[in-house]
Amino acid sequence: MSVYGDDDVPILNIPCNERIIKLSELFYNAFGCKPSYFVRVPGRVNIIGEHIDYCGYPVLPMALEQDILMAVNVIEESKLYLRNADTKYKGVDMSINAYEEFNITPDSSGKPYWYNYILCGIKGAMEHLNNSSSKGLQLYVDGNIPPASGLSSSSALVSAACLSYLHAHEGTLNKIEIASLCAKSERYIGTQGGGMDQAIAFLAKKYSAQYITFQPLNATPVALPEDATFVVAHSLAEANKAATNDFNRRVIECRLAAKILVTLSGAISEEKVITLSQLQKILNNSLNEMRELVLKYIPKDIYTKAEICKILKINETDLDELFLTNNTKHLTEFKLKQRALHVYEEAQRVEDFRKICTYSKLESATTNGVINGGTTGFVYNGSGEILTALGNLMSKSHDSLRTLYECSHANLDNLVNISRTMNIHSRLTGAGWGGCIVALCPKEMVEKYIETLKEEFYVKYCNLDKINSDSYIFATTPNHGALIYKNL
Ligand code: ADP
Ligand code: NG1
Ligand code: MG
Numbered sequence: 001m002s003v004y005g006d007d008d009v010p011i012l013n014i015p016c017n018e019r020i021i022k023l024s025e026l027f028y029n030a031f032g033c034k035p036s037y038f039v040r041v042p043g044r045v046n047i048i049g050e051h052i053d054y055c056g057y058p059v060l061p062m063a064l065e066q067d068i069l070m071a072v073n074v075i076e077e078s079k080l081y082l083r084n085a086d087t088k089y090k091g092v093d094m095s096i097n098a099y100e101e102f103n104i105t106p107d108s109s110g111k112p113y114w115y116n117y118i119l120c121g122i123k124g125a126m127e128h129l130n131n132s133s134s135k136g137l138q139l140y141v142d143g144n145i146p147p148a149s150g151l152s153s154s155s156a157l158v159s160a161a162c163l164s165y166l167h168a169h170e171g172t173l174n175k176i177e178i179a180s181l182c183a184k185s186e187r188y189i190g191t192q193g194g195g196m197d198q199a200i201a202f203l204a205k206k207y208s209a210q211y212i213t214f215q216p217l218n219a220t221p222v223a224l225p226e227d228a229t230f231v232v233a234h235s236l237a238e239a240n241k242a243a244t245n246d247f248n249r250r251v252i253e254c255r256l257a258a259k260i261l262v263t264l265s266g267a268i269s270e271e272k273v274i275t276l277s278q279l280q281k282i283l284n285n286s287l288n289e290m291r292e293l294v295l296k297y298i299p300k301d302i303y304t305k306a307e308i309c310k311i312l313k314i315n316e317t318d319l320d321e322l323f324l325t326n327n328t329k330h331l332t333e334f335k336l337k338q339r340a341l342h343v344y345e346e347a348q349r350v351e352d353f354r355k356i357c358t359y360s361k362l363e364s365a366t367t368n369g370v371i372n373g374g375t376t377g378f379v380y381n382g383s384g385e386i387l388t389a390l391g392n393l394m395s396k397s398h399d400s401l402r403t404l405y406e407c408s409h410a411n412l413d414n415l416v417n418i419s420r421t422m423n424i425h426s427r428l429t430g431a432g433w434g435g436c437i438v439a440l441c442p443k444e445m446v447e448k449y450i451e452t453l454k455e456e457f458y459v460k461y462c463n464l465d466k467i468n469s470d471s472y473i474f475a476t477t478p479n480h481g482a483l484i485y486k487n488l
Helices: 018-031 114-129 153-168 175-189 196-203 246-265 276-283 287-297 305-312 316-323 336-365 383-403 410-421 443-459 467-472
Strands: 037-048 060-075 079-084 092-095 136-143 209-213 218-222 228-234 425-429 436-442 473-476 483-485
Touching: 018 060, 018 079, 018 136, 037 153, 037 196, 037 228, 037 336, 037 383, 037 425, 037 436, 060 153, 060 196, 060 336, 060 473, 079 114, 114 136, 114 153, 114 175, 136 153, 153 175, 153 196, 175 196, 196 209, 196 218, 218 336, 228 425, 228 443, 246 276, 246 287, 246 305, 246 316, 246 336, 276 287, 276 336, 287 336, 305 316, 336 383, 383 410, 383 425, 383 436, 410 425, 410 436, 410 443, 436 443, 443 467, 443 473, 467 473
Parallel strands: 079 136
Antiparallel strands: 037 060, 037 483, 060 136, 060 209, 079 092, 209 218, 228 436, 228 473, 425 436
């Protein structure tokens, strides 16, 4: 019997599979009782639309099969008992007082403790429920999303913790509300993400990617070409986004670019801090017109803090207070033109990608004819050309992330270049600075592509044994979003 509506996180009977059995045993050995429910939140791969969610632009991710599975028991004691199936993540017990007093600080090297992500999720849920908690939780985590690799392991962990706490307290939020709450919760880790990861974690549907729009948050299914498979390959470089200021630096550069553009273009905004997409709406411009505005009003390669203050007619204290984060206040130089150009061009690529997917579906259902694929100059003539047009957009996205956004890594570029020698288009996915690429691979080439990457990248470039490279590369199809399992 179904006990949830379409808008709610599904609650299903506990499946009887090896992973659940193993996690239940670990849970029993640690806590001497069975878990009362499980939550499962998937990782994601973003197909296109990188570093634009926090500027308010739509993105196109899909959920992975890899996930965070969390076994949960609610206890009367006001404590958290946190355990992890991977022994590199040490267990911890702590009392939960008022959520305002949660200590979510990193270790001495600046890297967050793994359980800080859980505390973010629980803090967000407690804040939402406006309680300082009477009940506590025993949590056992089993995750198989490669961590710090752009596949959103962090948001799966934050979201699983938030959902566990909400369910324990019978919190009634629909998927969209929980996704927004989890996006807000994860910012307690220190990064100013835009909400893509938590949105797809809850709004994902099997068999289709999702076109996610923000303000208001919404997801529309996008059918991907049937003759292609998305392949994810790890660069063997990890990057924890909360351990450095690289991520926040990009966020604030976009904020500053938007504020300068609004000031110099004479547009009127009620907002103190404005996003690049809000500015486009106010001006009622096309994305291409926004590109031209960037070149006109922020032409320099580098802007100093003093120059920005002068343009905005504010002092450095106000600039710090309004626009910068704790870990970016000390920065003195900013790249505004490059970041804003990437954002407007990437936003256009998302629109083009979606249009081509949508039109090609319509077209294949009828007869052949001419369709216009956005600004790409693409004209539909058959399915091979669709893959080339989509692939070109992915390649351009990678080039822009490498040159304008400067968030690639030599290993990622190497993977992309090896793919290009096989005429396969790919791009870094997630925030970058390491992590994974996603490649659009014609179905009949998947086996050969995976073999070639193993040989040319993992064996020749990284000196791995071929057999050891198996776990770093996989083909994937769109999966469903977060679930709760309990005995119904
Ligand atoms: P990602 O791109 O995977 O989201 P982040 O840098 O945002 O990368 O977050 C990665 C961090 O999330 C890891 O360093 C670790 O602290 C935490 N994490 C991810 N997966 C797990 C897991 N299975 N168990 C514990 N912590 C995890
Ligand atoms: P990853 O790499 O998965 O941590 C981050 C942000 C996203 C988005 C992408 C870049 C968080 C939680 N995630 O993802 O919101 O900005 O980078 O497109 O901040
Ligand atoms: Mg993350």
